Amino acid sequence: xxxxxxxxxxxxxxxxxxLRRVQEYLAKGLFDAAEAAAVTQAKRTPQRFDVWLVAxxxxxxxxxxxxxxxxxxxxxxxxxxxxxxxxxxxxxAMANGRTAVALAAARRLAEQHVLDLDPGLRVVEMFNRLGExxxxxxxxxxxxxxxxxxxxxxxxxxxxxxxxxGDVDDAAAIYEELVRVHPRMGYARLGLARLRPDRxxxxxxxxxxxxxxxGTDSEVWLLHAAFRILDxxxxxxxxxxxxxxxxxxKRSQYQYHLERELPVFDRLKxxxxxxxxxxxxxxxxxxxxPVPIFVIGLPGSGANLVERVLxxxxxxxxxxxxxxxxxxVREFTGVDANLAINDAILERLPDLNWEELGQxxxxxxxERFPTxxxxxxxxxxxxxxxxxxxxxxxxxxxIHVVCEPMEQCFALLREWFDEQYPFSNDQSELVRYYLAYxxxxxxxxxxxxxxxxxxxxxxxRAVPGLVSRAIFRFCELPFExxxxxxxxxxxxxxxxxxxxxxxxxxxxxxxxxxxxRSLLAPMQQLLVDAGLVARDA
Numbered sequence: 001x002x003x004x005x006x007x008x009x010x011x012x013x014x015x016x017x018x019l020r021r022v023q024e025y026l027a028k029g030l031f032d033a034a035e036a037a038a039v040t041q042a043k044r045t046p047q048r049f050d051v052w053l054v055a056x057x058x059x060x061x062x063x064x065x066x067x068x069x070x071x072x073x074x075x076x077x078x079x080x081x082x083x084x085x086x087x088x089x090x091x092x093a094m095a096n097g098r099t100a101v102a103l104a105a106a107r108r109l110a111e112q113h114v115l116d117l118d119p120g121l122r123v124v125e126m127f128n129r130l131g132e133x134x135x136x137x138x139x140x141x142x143x144x145x146x147x148x149x150x151x152x153x154x155x156x157x158x159x160x161x162x163x164x165x166g167d168v169d170d171a172a173a174i175y176e177e178l179v180r181v182h183p184r185m186g187y188a189r190l191g192l193a194r195l196r197p198d199r200x201x202x203x204x205x206x207x208x209x210x211x212x213x214x215g216t217d218s219e220v221w222l223l224h225a226a227f228r229i230l231d232x233x234x235x236x237x238x239x240x241x242x243x244x245x246x247x248x249x250k251r252s253q254y255q256y257h258l259e260r261e262l263p264v265f266d267r268l269k270x271x272x273x274x275x276x277x278x279x280x281x282x283x284x285x286x287x288x289x290p291v292p293i294f295v296i297g298l299p300g301s302g303a304n305l306v307e308r309v310l311x312x313x314x315x316x317x318x319x320x321x322x323x324x325x326x327x328x329v330r331e332f333t334g335v336d337a338n339l340a341i342n343d344a345i346l347e348r349l350p351d352l353n354w355e356e357l358g359q360x361x362x363x364x365x366x367e368r369f370p371t372x373x374x375x376x377x378x379x380x381x382x383x384x385x386x387x388x389x390x391x392x393x394x395x396x397x398x399i400h401v402v403c404e405p406m407e408q409c410f411a412l413l414r415e416w417f418d419e420q421y422p423f424s425n426d427q428s429e430l431v432r433y434y435l436a437y438x439x440x441x442x443x444x445x446x447x448x449x450x451x452x453x454x455x456x457x458x459x460x461r462a463v464p465g466l467v468s469r470a471i472f473r474f475c476e477l478p479f480e481x482x483x484x485x486x487x488x489x490x491x492x493x494x495x496x497x498x499x500x501x502x503x504x505x506x507x508x509x510x511x512x513x514x515x516x517r518s519l520l521a522p523m524q525q526l527l528v529d530a531g532l533v534a535r536d537a
Contacts, residue, residue: 015041015044015045015048015051018037018040018041018044019041019050019051019054021037022034022037022038022041022054022057022058023054025037025058026057026058026061031058031061031062032062034057034058034061034062035055035058035059035061035062035064037058038051038054038055038057038058038059039055039058041054041055042055042071042074046074047078048078049075049078049079049082049085050075051075052071052072052074052075052078053071053072053075053082053084053085053088055071056068056069056071056072056075056088056092057088059071060088060091060092060095060338063336063337063338063339064336064337065092065095065096065327065330065336065337065338066096066331066336067336068088068092068095069092069093069096072085072088072089072092073089075088076089081112081113083109083113083115083119084119086105086108086109086113087105087109087119087122087123089101089102089105090102090105090106090109090123090126091126093105094126094129094130094323095323095327095338096323096327096331097322097323097324097325097326097327097328097331097364098324098327098364099130099322099323099324099364099368099494100364100367100368102126102130103126103130103132103368106123106126106127106130106132106135107135109123110123110127110135110138110139115139115142115143117143117147117151117153117154120139120142120143121143121153121154121157123139124136124139124140124143124157124161125157127139127161128157128160128161128164128494128495129494129495130494131164131318131320131491131492131493131494131495132492132494133161133164133165133492134165134492136157136161137158137161137165140154140157140158140161152178152182152185155174155177155178156174156178156187156188156191158174159171159174159175159178159191162174163191163195164492164493164495165490165492166490166492168195168196169196171191171195172192172195172196172199175188175189175191175192175195176192176199179192179200179201183204183208184208184211184218186208186212186217186218186219186220186221186222186225187217187218187221189205189221189222189225190221190222190224190225190228190416192225193224193225193226193228193229194228194416197228197229197231197232197233198232200225200228200229201229202226202229202230202233205222205225205226205229206226208222209222209223209226214249215249215252215253216249217253219249220246220249220250220253220416221416223242223243223245223246223249224242224243224246224416226239226242226246227239227240227242227243227246227414230242231512231515236515236516239516240516240518240519243413243414243516243519244519246416247413247425247426248425250416250425251425251426254419254422256422256423256429258423258429258432258433261423261433262432262433262436264341264346264384265436265437265439265440267343267346268346268384268387268440269440269443271346271349271350271387272386272387272443272444272447274350275349275350275354275387275388275391276387276447276448289366289372289373289374290317290365290366290369290372290373290374290375291373291374291375291395291396291397291475292361292362292365292374292375292377292393292395292396292397293310293316293374293375293376293377293396293397293399293475294376294377294378294379294382294386294389294396294397294398294399295307295310295376295377295378295399295401296378296382296383296386296398296399296400296401296441297400297401297402298408298411298412298434298437299411299412299415299417299421300403300407300408300410300411300412300415301401301402301403301408301411301457302401302403302455302457302460303378303401304378304493305401305457305460305486306399306401306455306460306471307320307376307378307493308486308489308493309468309471309483309484309485309486309489310374310376310471310472310475310477311376311489311491311493312482312483312485312486312488312489313374313472313477313478313483315372315373315374315477316372316373316374316375316376316477317369317372317374317375317376318375318376318489318491318493319365319368319369319375319376319377319378319493319494320376320378320493320494320495321378321379321380321494321495322365322377322378322379322494323379323381324361324364324365324377324379325361325377325379325381325382325385325388325389326340326379326381326382326384326385328357328360328361328364329345329349329352329357329385329388330345332352332353332356332357333345333348333349333352334348335348340381340384341381341384349388352388352392354388354391354392355392357392358392358393358394361392361393362393365377374475374477378493380420383437383440383441386398386440386441386444386452387444387447387448390448390451390452396451397451397453397474397475398444398448398451398452398453399452399453399455399471399474399475400441400444400445400452400453400454400455401455401457402438402441402454402455402456402457403456403457403458404457404458405434405438405527405532405533406513406520406523406524406527406533407511407512407513408434409427409430409431409434409513409523409527410512410513410516410520410523412424412430412434413425413427413430413520413523427520427522427523427526428522428523428526430523431523431526431527431530432526435530435532438532453470453471453474455467455470455471464484464485465481465484467484468483468484469484
């Protein structure tokens, strides 16, 4: 019998096998191996779109964002209108602080392509992150028109879009429908409880909690939903028990070492001293628009409120959580990593080309908001680069929004976050982070008294018109009666990559921590020991 002749693999077959290997590495979390294999294959077959696309995925998984951007640009030079390529371009551009490019790619996908549900949902999410809720809603309607039955992910995306646009009742109605049809969906119950706790049912939650696995997202969502419903009903003792369980469950999901994060603030103070001498004591006029207004504050501080107040001015655009400045710092320090800051950035920070960095920031913001006179920037990493912002942008205004320490810490503790604030699920870790943050910002305020305006939320609540006038005067913007009302500003604001739009604090909520004195006793004692809270507060 004649032995079969084994034909050698064709070049295409070899490439397909290599790509499958990269994807297997990515699925197993072997990101370094995936990147190495992808780079090797890109050198062998640089003419193939899919090779560069997978290489971009691998680079991004390793946090090498500029390499990911280079790879996806190579891919799109081969197939400019490929949907997966444009999606990857939008994601990578967002991570690299190029929101104008991300928005252009998302609009190109939405306007020039008939998208399937999965890529369509990804484009909707991108629009929402950029605060372009009208684009998101238009695409949602198109996706709905092509479906023969309701889609849970699409309903969730629509609820998120309504909530970001301020249409709370419409968003709540979708969550109500999801809870009715899928009563075990903890995320929908939490969504409803956050928006309209008066329309959310607590009674089914204890039984649902007995059915879910401890330490899972489902448990965390249900526990936080129960807390919000009971809090709205004034049943504070029961609400405290559910919040405490929710915090423990969320904290058990991840490994976090605060000790590795706190030294960053000490290093920042050292770097700030080196750049302080070169920072102008007062804002200087720079030819060109828009003027950047950086609003810094922890969630629940009232920073969102100040941004909305400023957005009442017709010449001011609310940028929301823009990633531009932090991304440019990474680029100018030569660090290609998907993180806010590390030792390499801190070491190279004092030696940056500040004028060029500032000019690049102006160009990117101008590209995104070409008609604006001023743009607010609420980027969550901006607090780390407060001194760098003042050094690179002589015309920039920096507003630091703070509220009473117990209320600030409770605002973080009670909120469900994805992953951005891992310290917020433990009272001791939360206070230690808050103390380091507050000390850093006191350093900035004392070093640059004419460049930084400190705004206390409690003062704004007491005399909103007076404090708002001071904010506008600091930004050299004319003030008109009514600008102090944040509810007047209905424009959606982009939430960047992590957090969601926070409700404007109310006068009733400003003392809400007092309803949980027993639960918060450890946190209060730590703040008393730090001298920030009176013992009998």
